[in-house]
Structure formats: structure tokens, C-alpha cells
Amino acid sequence: MLSQQHPYTPQHPDSPLAIVTGAGSGIGYALSLALSARQIDVLAIDCDISALAGLPRIHAHQIDVTDIAGMQQLADSLAHRPVQYVFANAGTGAPGSMLSAPLPAWQRAWDVNVIGVLHTLRCWWPHLVAGQGKAVATVSTAALQCYPGAALYRATKSALLSALESLHYESRGSSVALHALCPGLVQSNIAANSIKSGIKSSGETAAETRPTDPFSTWLQQAMKTAETAEHFAARVLAQLIDDDDPPPFYWLTHAESLPWIEGRHRAVLAGQPFADFGVGP
Structure with a gap:
């Protein structure tokens, strides 16, 4: 078990409680800060919790979301403490193509992005x-788009969205609101973390496994003007907590992604995937 923390002890027992996975960086880190600023206690989970040390209202646990026993033990340690928000946000990118990516890379992407x-x-x-809380699972518009490259990421995010659709039906009447958060481009460390994680074939170096597919080239440029994680987290919480009109199940947060998604569905009916990163065939 990877946890290096004692069982969670609430500092403010009467305050709302949020669970955030992937809280050590990117969107998860920004969500944790924004939640704590709203006087919401945060149980923050990540493999690397160094950035979370000493932050007010944030209780960090070093657990890999693929550590099933560790995650369950942490949840059980809360006994019957109600939770108002769960942000199942942990995710990973993975370099490689459908035919060339090593099987451990496929397994890691599946374990984190779907099972985790x-x-x-x-x-x-x-x-x-x-x-009577709200569950928000971070998917991606990648689950609803098609483009060359990012095979492992797109496949696992698509599988996750299908599973969440099933949970949507199963959870009706449970008093829990479920949202599949599908952001477009948001600045994060997900690509760098996938390389740093060291998922590579025997004898390969990190530089050799760095993504070289067309999507990676496009992404490097697009990320330069992408929305910051801090701004994105503020928008998400404003709609989730403050807005009288709750977000839908398919929570599409970036309007610029909509033509791409619509184009993908037209491409399905036409029988041929896109050739590039636009909205045309």
C-alpha cells in the first residue's frame, strides 16, 4: 500500500468534505486549492503530494489510485462521514501508437484512466x-473526438465515458449527481508525467519514448494558449456549486470543442475518421 498518511481526521467536522484524486498537480491541484478557499475540507490523493504540504484545509494522502486496497482503506477510515464532492480526476497520458506501444503502457493507462x-x-x-453529494469524473473531449495519435489516451477515456454512462443509469434515484467532465485543452502536466512515469520497453530511454505522433506535435503548440488549470477549476466550481442550473451529465466545458465533436459524429455516419485535427473529413 502506498499511503504514507494516518487515517483522515477531520479538522472541521461540520464543514463540507471533498475528495480529489490526482491532486498533486494540474487540474486536481487547482481544484483542491479552489475548494479549500471555499472553506471546504479536501482529502487530496496523489502519488506525489509534495506540492500539498502544509496547505490549509487540505489533508494529503500519498496513494496511487491503482492501489485498490489502499484507496478502500482510506475510504473506510472515514466511517460514515458524509462526502459532498468527489472529483475522480487522476489520469495519465501515455506515449506510443496502437501497434508499437508496449503492453505495460497500455495496462498502466487502463489501470489509471479507467479502473482508478x-x-x-x-x-x-x-x-x-x-x-447527497456530487460525483465528477474527469474524462476528456478526447472520448468524443477522433484524430491521429494519442491511441492509449483516447481509447481509455472512451472506455471510461461508456462506463460512466452505465453508472448514470444505475445511480438514478440514489440522491448522487453524476457528471462526466469533458474538458478541452487545459494546461497540466499529464503529458510530461506520462513520460516521467518510465513506461517503456526494455533498453529504451525516456527521450526515446517521448511521443512523436502527429497529435503530440499539434498539442505542444495548442497548449501554449490553453486555459490555465486555476481558471478552469474556478469555472467548474462556480457552475457545480453556485449555479442554480446544475451541469449536465455530459459536461462539455469548452465551446471550441463542440464543432469537433459534431464533426466526429458526422464522420461516423459517413464511415471514415478524420484525417487531421479539424472538423472536416
């Missing part, structure tokens, strides 16, 4: 029911 998210929701679901 689903088990997070299963662990905390009783607490969400008790708190």
Missing part, C-alpha cells in the same frame, strides 16, 4: 449517498 476512476467512485459512493 471507477474504483474511486465505488469507494466513496456510500459517503456520497450519505451526503
Whole structure:
């Protein structure tokens, strides 16, 4: 088990409680800060919790979301403490193509992006029911688009969205609101972390496994003008908590992604995937 923390002890027992995975950087880190600023206690989970040390209202646990026993033990340590928000946000990119990526890379992407998210929701679901809470799983517009490259990421995010659709039907009447958060481009460390994670074939170096597919080239340029994680987190919480009109299940946060998604569905009916990163065939 990877946890290096004692069981969670609430500092403010009467305050709302949020669970955030992937909280050590990027969107998860920004969400944790924004939640704590709203006087919401945060149980923050990540493999690397160094950035979370000493932050007010944030109780950090060093756990890999693929550590099923560790995640369950942490959830059980809360006994029957109601939870108002669960952000199943942990995710990973992975270099490589459909034919060339080593099987450990496929397994890691599947374990983090699909099983890690689903088990997070299963662990905390009783607490969400008790708190009549809101569950937000970070998917991606990649689950609804098609383009050359990013095979492992797109495949796992698509699988995650399908599983969440099933949970949407299963959870009706449970008092828990479920949202599939599908952001467009947001600045984060997900690409760098996938390289740093060291998923590579025997004898390869990190430089040799650096993504070289067309998507990676396009992404490097597009990220320069992408929305910051801090701004994105503020928008998400404003709509989730403050807005009288709650977000839908398919929570599409970036309007510029909509023509691309619509184009993908037209391409499905036409029978041929896109050739590039636009909205045309």
C-alpha cells in the first residue's frame, strides 16, 4: 500500500468534505486549492503530494489510485462521514501508437484512466449517498473526438465515458449527481508525467519514448494558449456549486470543442475518421 498518511481526521467536522484524486498537480491541484478557499475540507490523493504540504484545509494522502486496497482503506477510515464532492480526476497520458506501444503502457493507462476512476467512485459512493453529494469524473473531449495519435489516451477515456454512462443509469434515484467532465485543452502536466512515469520497453530511454505522433506535435503548440488549470477549476466550481442550473451529465466545458465533436459524429455516419485535427473529413 502506498499511503504514507494516518487515517483522515477531520479538522472541521461540520464543514463540507471533498475528495480529489490526482491532486498533486494540474487540474486536481487547482481544484483542491479552489475548494479549500471555499472553506471546504479536501482529502487530496496523489502519488506525489509534495506540492500539498502544509496547505490549509487540505489533508494529503500519498496513494496511487491503482492501489485498490489502499484507496478502500482510506475510504473506510472515514466511517460514515458524509462526502459532498468527489472529483475522480487522476489520469495519465501515455506515449506510443496502437501497434508499437508496449503492453505495460497500455495496462498502466487502463489501470489509471479507467479502473482508478471507477474504483474511486465505488469507494466513496456510500459517503456520497450519505451526503447527497456530487460525483465528477474527469474524462476528456478526447472520448468524443477522433484524430491521429494519442491511441492509449483516447481509447481509455472512451472506455471510461461508456462506463460512466452505465453508472448514470444505475445511480438514478440514489440522491448522487453524476457528471462526466469533458474538458478541452487545459494546461497540466499529464503529458510530461506520462513520460516521467518510465513506461517503456526494455533498453529504451525516456527521450526515446517521448511521443512523436502527429497529435503530440499539434498539442505542444495548442497548449501554449490553453486555459490555465486555476481558471478552469474556478469555472467548474462556480457552475457545480453556485449555479442554480446544475451541469449536465455530459459536461462539455469548452465551446471550441463542440464543432469537433459534431464533426466526429458526422464522420461516423459517413464511415471514415478524420484525417487531421479539424472538423472536416
